Amino acid sequence: MLICGAGAPGLTLALLLSKTGLNLSIVIIDPAPERVLLNAEADTRTVALMRGSAEILKAAGAWDACAAQGGRLETLQIIDDSRPGHDTIAVPFRADEIGQELFGINMPNNPLRAALTGKALQTKNIRLITEMELLSYEPDDFGITAQTSGGAICAKLIVGADGRNSAVRQCAGIDAWERDYGQNAITCFIEHAKPHNGTSTEFHRPGGPFALVPLPGNSSSVVWTEKRDDAARLMKLRKNEFERALQECTNDLLGAIKLIKGPQSFPLIALKARRLTAPRMALAAEAAHVLHPLGAQGLNLSLRDVEALAAIIADAAELGLDYGSRAILNRYESRRRADVGSRLAVIDTLNRMVSNDAGALKTLRRAGLKAVGSVPFLKDFVMQQGMAPDIRSGIKMQ
Numbered sequence: 001m002l003i004c005g006a007g008a009p010g011l012t013l014a015l016l017l018s019k020t021g022l023n024l025s026i027v028i029i030d031p032a033p034e035r036v037l038l039n040a041e042a043d044t045r046t047v048a049l050m051r052g053s054a055e056i057l058k059a060a061g062a063w064d065a066c067a068a069q070g071g072r073l074e075t076l077q078i079i080d081d082s083r084p085g086h087d088t089i090a091v092p093f094r095a096d097e098i099g100q101e102l103f104g105i106n107m108p109n110n111p112l113r114a115a116l117t118g119k120a121l122q123t124k125n126i127r128l129i130t131e132m133e134l135l136s137y138e139p140d141d142f143g144i145t146a147q148t149s150g151g152a153i154c155a156k157l158i159v160g161a162d163g164r165n166s167a168v169r170q171c172a173g174i175d176a177w178e179r180d181y182g183q184n185a186i187t188c189f190i191e192h193a194k195p196h197n198g199t200s201t202e203f204h205r206p207g208g209p210f211a212l213v214p215l216p217g218n219s220s221s222v223v224w225t226e227k228r229d230d231a232a233r234l235m236k237l238r239k240n241e242f243e244r245a246l247q248e249c250t251n252d253l254l255g256a257i258k259l260i261k262g263p264q265s266f267p268l269i270a271l272k273a274r275r276l277t278a279p280r281m282a283l284a285a286e287a288a289h290v291l292h293p294l295g296a297q298g299l300n301l302s303l304r305d306v307e308a309l310a311a312i313i314a315d316a317a318e319l320g321l322d323y324g325s326r327a328i329l330n331r332y333e334s335r336r337r338a339d340v341g342s343r344l345a346v347i348d349t350l351n352r353m354v355s356n357d358a359g360a361l362k363t364l365r366r367a368g369l370k371a372v373g374s375v376p377f378l379k380d381f382v383m384q385q386g387m388a389p390d391i392r393s394g395i396k397m398q
Contacts, residue, residue: 188262
């Protein structure tokens with residue numbers, strides 16, 4: 001099997017398959033140098049891994065190497081702060097309200113990828129080839145022949161886990177629906193005087209959500225969504241000016257803050273591939289879908305992709321079936337279609353409602369948040385959906 005993309009999803013897929021005991025030969029290619037993939041120093045990007053995602057990473061064998069660098073998410077708080085001069089509306093969602101110790105872990109990207117890379121390099125049936133790009137591939141009845149910057153590779157199946165500009169998707173001729181939000185996410189790390197107590201807070205404001213997400217100790221990651229021109233202006237501020245702008249956005253919720261890393265800025269889009277499969281090919285993670293960071297669903301959705309694909313491939317291989325065949329790939333497409341489509345639609349709609357200054361939408365948004373906070377069964381439903389359904393695929397590990 002050939003996996004294009006050595007990000008967290010591609011590496012996790014390879015490691016899950018390596019633990020099935022089926023001796024599948026797995027090749028991963030990525031254009032980045034090995035030293036970059038092994039760099040565990042956190043930048044400013046983090047992912048909020050819900051409980052199910054942490055379990056997938058534990059199954060892959062990489063969780064223990066990075067878990068200590070994540071912050072516990074015990075409470076998720078939404079604050080509507082869109083009407084200056086009016087009372088804010090704050091609704092906390094506590095994990096213990098639905099019988100859970102925590103919702104998940106806020107994990108810096110680089111330590112997670114480094115842990116997965118290190119594990120892959122130690123696994124005998126995984127070959128990780130860095131500084132190699134896919135140029136093209138051709139399928140036939142028995143497999144694919146991929147032309148790369150380092151030569152030809154033959155495999156039964158090619159998996160595109162190579163990001164939003166996926167070469168695999170483009171080579172397969174699969175179109176993608178895309179929406180440019182006209183927003184950028186500004187990310188940074190801060191230290192603060194008050195403890196966060198495991199509470200992730202998301203302020204809803206006209207420019208977009210502003211989130212404070214726990215890291216270990218009295219530190220947090222910031223995901224600050226703004227309209228693109230406003231984000232560009234903020235990125236030009238001096239450090240002390242940027243800290244003052246941050247302080248104002250936090251409403252002093254965490255006391256005095258200090259910028260310790262960043263900021264960085266990234267354009268925000270939504271993307272959905274028209275199909276997840278083609279002859280001898282499957283798409284996963286951001287090659288298949290890109291979500292707005294509101295709700296922190298992106299990597300969680302991606303890990304569910306690779307868990308489902310690993311289970312389907314392992315089941316077919318155990319029965320001696322051709323795991324790259326159309327029938328097997330149809331199972332993957334069918335299993336993932338509803339989850340991907342519904343998550344993207346909900347997050348896209350929520351972002352357009354939150355990032356809107358129209359009076360009627362403000363009123364509707366605030367009324368909706370009040371309703372969720374005051375109706376127990378509705379609040380429980382929202383929390384359960386935020387954690388995602390428990391869709392453990394039953395992949396057999398040895």
